[in-house]
Amino acid sequence: MSRKRTVLATAAVMAGALALASCSSGTESGGAAGSCDTSKGTLVIGFVAPLSGNLSALGLGMKNSADLAVKEANDKCSVPGYKLALQPEDDQATPQVGGQAATKLASDPNVVAVIGTLNSSVSQTVQPILAGKKIVQISPANTSPPLTKGADFATAPKRPFPTYFRTAATDDLQGPFAADYLVKKAGKKNIAVIDDGKTYGAGLAAEFVKQAQKDGATIVAQEKVGEKDTDFAGVIAKIKPSNPDAVYYGGEYPAAGPLSKQLAGAGLAIPLMGGDGIVDSKFVELGGREGDLATNVGPDATKLDSAKAFLDAYNAAKYPEPYSAYGALTYDAANAIIKALAATVASGGWSDAQRDKLIENTGKTDFQGSTGPVKFDEYGDTTNKLLTVYKVESGKFAAVETGTFEKS
Amino acid sequence: MPPCLVDPPPLEVLLQQVANGIVLGSLIGLIALGYTMVYGIIQLINFAHGEIFMVGAYGGLATFTYLLPTFVQQRWYFALPLVLIGGALIAVIVAVLMERFAYRPLRHAPRLAPLITALGVSVFLQEAIRVFYPNATSALPFPSIFVDGGASIPVGGGAITVPWSAVLLIVVALGLGIALQIYVDRSRMGRAMRATSSDPDVARLMGINPNRVIVLTFVLGGALAGVGGVLYGGYLSNINIDIGFQNGIFAFTAAVLGGIGSIKGALIGGLAIGLVKTLGGQCLWGGTQYDYVWIFVLLIVVLVFRPQGIFGETERVRA
Numbered sequence: 001m002s003r004k005r006t007v008l009a010t011a012a013v014m015a016g017a018l019a020l021a022s023c024s025s026g027t028e029s030g031g032a033a034g035s036c037d038t039s040k041g042t043l044v045i046g047f048v049a050p051l052s053g054n055l056s057a058l059g060l061g062m063k064n065s066a067d068l069a070v071k072e073a074n075d076k077c078s079v080p081g082y083k084l085a086l087q088p089e090d091d092q093a094t095p096q097v098g099g100q101a102a103t104k105l106a107s108d109p110n111v112v113a114v115i116g117t118l119n120s121s122v123s124q125t126v127q128p129i130l131a132g133k134k135i136v137q138i139s140p141a142n143t144s145p146p147l148t149k150g151a152d153f154a155t156a157p158k159r160p161f162p163t164y165f166r167t168a169a170t171d172d173l174q175g176p177f178a179a180d181y182l183v184k185k186a187g188k189k190n191i192a193v194i195d196d197g198k199t200y201g202a203g204l205a206a207e208f209v210k211q212a213q214k215d216g217a218t219i220v221a222q223e224k225v226g227e228k229d230t231d232f233a234g235v236i237a238k239i240k241p242s243n244p245d246a247v248y249y250g251g252e253y254p255a256a257g258p259l260s261k262q263l264a265g266a267g268l269a270i271p272l273m274g275g276d277g278i279v280d281s282k283f284v285e286l287g288g289r290e291g292d293l294a295t296n297v298g299p300d301a302t303k304l305d306s307a308k309a310f311l312d313a314y315n316a317a318k319y320p321e322p323y324s325a326y327g328a329l330t331y332d333a334a335n336a337i338i339k340a341l342a343a344t345v346a347s348g349g350w351s352d353a354q355r356d357k358l359i360e361n362t363g364k365t366d367f368q369g370s371t372g373p374v375k376f377d378e379y380g381d382t383t384n385k386l387l388t389v390y391k392v393e394s395g396k397f398a399a400v401e402t403g404t405f406e407k408s
Numbered sequence: 409m410p411p412c413l414v415d416p417p418p419l420e421v422l423l424q425q426v427a428n429g430i431v432l433g434s435l436i437g438l439i440a441l442g443y444t445m446v447y448g449i450i451q452l453i454n455f456a457h458g459e460i461f462m463v464g465a466y467g468g469l470a471t472f473t474y475l476l477p478t479f480v481q482q483r484w485y486f487a488l489p490l491v492l493i494g495g496a497l498i499a500v501i502v503a504v505l506m507e508r509f510a511y512r513p514l515r516h517a518p519r520l521a522p523l524i525t526a527l528g529v530s531v532f533l534q535e536a537i538r539v540f541y542p543n544a545t546s547a548l549p550f551p552s553i554f555v556d557g558g559a560s561i562p563v564g565g566g567a568i569t570v571p572w573s574a575v576l577l578i579v580v581a582l583g584l585g586i587a588l589q590i591y592v593d594r595s596r597m598g599r600a601m602r603a604t605s606s607d608p609d610v611a612r613l614m615g616i617n618p619n620r621v622i623v624l625t626f627v628l629g630g631a632l633a634g635v636g637g638v639l640y641g642g643y644l645s646n647i648n649i650d651i652g653f654q655n656g657i658f659a660f661t662a663a664v665l666g667g668i669g670s671i672k673g674a675l676i677g678g679l680a681i682g683l684v685k686t687l688g689g690q691c692l693w694g695g696t697q698y699d700y701v702w703i704f705v706l707l708i709v710v711l712v713f714r715p716q717g718i719f720g721e722t723e724r725v726r727a
Contacts, residue, residue, distance in 0.1 A: 052538070054546045054648060197697060224697035228654060230644050233428035234686040235696045241421050241566065254547050258646050265558065267569050285549050286646045 036077035040349055043082045045070060045337060046105035046135075048098055048116035048126060051090035054254035057282045059118050061324025062140060063088050065310075066115050068317055069334030079342045081349065087111070091122050098122035102129040111135060112350065112358060113337045115330060120144030121199040123164075131161040134355040136362050138336055139166040140329035143174055143276060143297060144203045148379040157379060163359055165380040167329045167336070167371070168297040169387055171200070174275055175207025177387045177405040178248070178295045182273055183215035186293070188246035192221040192239040194259070195250030201227075204275045205250030212248075220244050225255060232259045236266045246270050252277035253286065261287025279325040284395050292392045293400075298371040299386045300399035301328040310370035332369035340365060412691030420566040425686040431574040431643070433682025434581035438636040439659035440666070440674035441588060442629030448605045448669040449625045450515070452522050456506060456529035457633060458656015460499050463533060464634030465550070465647045466541055467498025472551050481551065488553045492638050499634025500627050502533070507626040512619075530656075534649050547648035550641035573643040580639060584632055585675045592671060597624060605669070661707050667720025676718060680706065 047066050049059035063086075070086045073079060089105060091098030098117055105111045106129055113136040117123045120142045127147065130137045139147075147164065149157035153172065182188050191212055195205035202224075209219050220242035223235045232255075239247070247263060249256050249272055260272040260283075273293040283292075301307040301323075310331050314323050340361035344354050366375045375383040385404045390397040439461050446454045471494025472481060480486040510529050514522045537544050558571035592598035603611040604621045612618055640655075641647045659674075662681050666673025681703050688702030689695060710717065 052545045056545045223695055226697075226700070228650055230646065230648070230651065231432060233431065234425060234689045234699065237421055237424040237428055237686070238417075238690055238696065240424070241418055254648070257547075258644060261645060265569075265571050267560070267567070282546060286547055287549070 036074065036083070037081055038083035040081035040345075041083070042085050042110060043079065043112050043341065043350060044085050044087050044105075044108060044110045045334070046102075046108075046111045046114035046116075047086055047088040048091050048101045048105070048114060048122070049088075049118040049141075050093040051088060053092045055093045055118060055252060057253075057280050057321065058141070058277075058324050058326060059090075059093075060321040061327045062116070062118065062330040064317075064319040064321060065314065065323050065327040065330040066334045067319075068310075068314055069331050069338065071317075072313065073335075073338045078338050079345055082345060084338065084341075091117055091119075091126075093119050093122065095119075095122050095125040099125040099129060102126040106130055106133040106135060109352070112341060112355075113137070113362075115140065115333050115337065117142065118326070119198070119200060120147060120203070123147055124199060127161045127164050131163045134163060134359065136337060136340070136359055137161075137164050138333040138362070139164075139168065140333040141168050141276070141297075141326045142166050142200075143168050143171045144199050145170045145172045145207075146203075148381045159379045162380075165333075165336070165362055165365075165376050167333045167369075167374060167382050167384075168276070168326070169382060169385045171204040171207050171275070173385055173405045174295050174297060174387055175204050175209075176211035177403070178273060178275065178293075178389070179208050179211035179215055179217070180405065181295070181389050181401075182246055182248065182293065183212050183217040186246070186271075188271075189217050190220045190243060190245050191217050191248055192223070192242065192244035192246075193219055193248045193250070194223045194225060194235060194239070196227040196252070196255060197224045198227055198251065200275075200277060201250035201252070203250070204277075205248065208248050208250070225251075225259075227251065227255060229255060230258055232262045233266070236262055236268065240266065240268060244268070244270060247272045249274045249278070253280050253283035253288075257283045257286025257288045259287075260289050260292055264289055276325055279390055279397055281322070281396065283397075284392055288392055290392055290394075294390045294397060296325055296388050296390060297386075298329050298384070298388065299402045300388045300390075301370065303399060303402075304371070306368060306372060307370040328370045332371055332374045335367070335369060336362060336365045336374055339367060410692050411695075417690065418564055418566065420563040420568060421690065422687075423563055424568045425690045426683065427568055427570050429683035429686035430679060431570070431577060431682070432685060433679035434578045435636055435640055435643075435678070436655065436658045436662050436681055437585060437675040437678025438581040438632055439655055440662040440678050441585060441671060442633050443660050443663040444666070444668055444670060444674040445588075445601075445625050445629050447663070449601060449622055450511075451519065452511065453526065453660070454511075454629075455523070455526040455656070455660070456510075456533060457629065458652040458654075458659060459530050459533035460503050460506075460630050460652070461633040461637045461640075461655060461659075462647075462649060462652025463502050463537065463637070464495040464499035464630075465637030465641045465651065466537055466544070467634060468492065468495030468553075468638035468641060469548065469550055469647065470498070470541070471495065472553070484552070484554050487551075488642075491553050491642075492635055495638035496631045496634035499637065500630040503626045503630030503633075504623060507623060512622075530653070534652065538649050544649055547646050549646050550644070552645065553638070553642040571643065573639070577639045577643050580635065582675070584635065585671065588628065588632070589671045597621075601625065658703065661703060663717075665707055665710055665717055667717030669721065670717070670719040673717055673719035 089101035118141045145153040195201040221239040256278040276296045279296045343361045344358045388402040389400040442457045468491045555572040600616045662677035666677030689699035
């Protein structure tokens, strides 16, 4: 039954997404495209992220940021001879729907690269589909380590897909970075850990636990909840007797917001900390409290000189949704693709035979993006390992400190 | 050995989980009443009933956001009744339209046809809210419509906390359940419902209009679900379009568990499910990650030994 529902939902949402996509491109590209030489045709950059459902706040911010990069490239004639087009697909934060979206993109010969996904669990499905067609994929948001280094990422890293890159730092850095802050700087010693059991949430929580214990904290309770749960009374009652002084949550804001509120309601007025999946204004709207903490991949865009150009352009373009947690990283991912594509078509234009060359050129990416230097290591991971701690102050996530995790 | 027997949790934790279970169980029971009544009258498993609950929650939210002036919004004793009425009214309207246009044309079709239609209506309602309610693509915050804070009862080394909004949920659910039972047992219309349920053709010969009875059933079920939706939103302070499906499945399970067609069965079934979920998450293997499993284990066990459910009657075969 669930499959039937999903298929119908997909159809309805696709129609919506297409309608959205068509009206946005209609108003934006206007006259500028005419001034470039686009005689060789159109190349499509696919985009896969949740454009509907609970995580759509993050996904729509990503889509707009990617759209901005593509629009700018068309205005500046960045890829000589070609017009670029962004084709957004909705994955509803579900691996199965993401797989359908990837299959659809992979079957289109004009698709040269894909930006996305948001969820690590969705990328697990999308990666092999795109890799089979040698389509470059850059995710601005996947933080699960095995996506670039395989299941034994800590001991025997092995890159599973040469087509996959990401501009987001991974959870084996983010989790420990959060632990260092919560234990050493915020002085929390008795931490309860809850996660949603998904690739991202469970992985992040596990990395957090390892470092928190190294830092001398006690993990007083470890529980799992369902990603669609809304009533957390049961799990809160369970962790309460262990008297935690903080809760670390591995998961995303649709559950984290209500969880934070219900913690306080049950008499546990302790801060909740999470990862990049909770850094959105929706977290506060759904119940996140003052003093709640989060880490995010990349530096704080509003405080970076390099990000100013992106923020100004984003605001000037008047997208209906904010750029959200991954906007700047998505913009950089899109530009990495555009630059690699420009370098690739400079020698002989685009053809299927050029796909290997595009993968190679993406690997050689090296430029100053909005989040700092954009460069990939031999696994496809970003070399920019900056992470930022955020705290909810006056109803908003405000950056507390930016740094990198140093293994000690 | 279950973890709870190896390392027993303090008494106040167990009692807190019992309280949590009763809160969840009351809500599920309230929704289950709608399943059980509709089945009792027309032998239809109305799978779209969970979505009526969801629509009621959005109806209440819309009433609060778009109709109430700030003065009323800030005073729960004005806002609460109006939001409840708004949510229930929207839910009733949708339930009646659903009966009129989706189920009535299929009244004499094979049983499978209305069942599949119910699934279709369920998806339709979910998508309609997703597309037409502003910003419903993701979860929406629900305003506080009752006293903030909660009751705190000291037990052992700690205390049991139950938010006032949850106390309200329990009181209203049990109150409405009992009122419904009395209405069906004592009133003229209730007798007509029971008559239609036991034999629609003979009931018609006795001068009962089955259409009126059926519409009334949907009105009552819709109102209960709408009230449930609003109280759920007030208790958890956020709603999304999936709540109907998820709670609907539990409510359907509760109705089957209690004996489908039985009003007290629906309430008892709901409470049983609430308690099994919270106590199972606390005490059994796998913790809160597996709490859903125990609900369906319970269902299977009951159906093996008592297929008609706890209070159900043995299935009658109709001519």
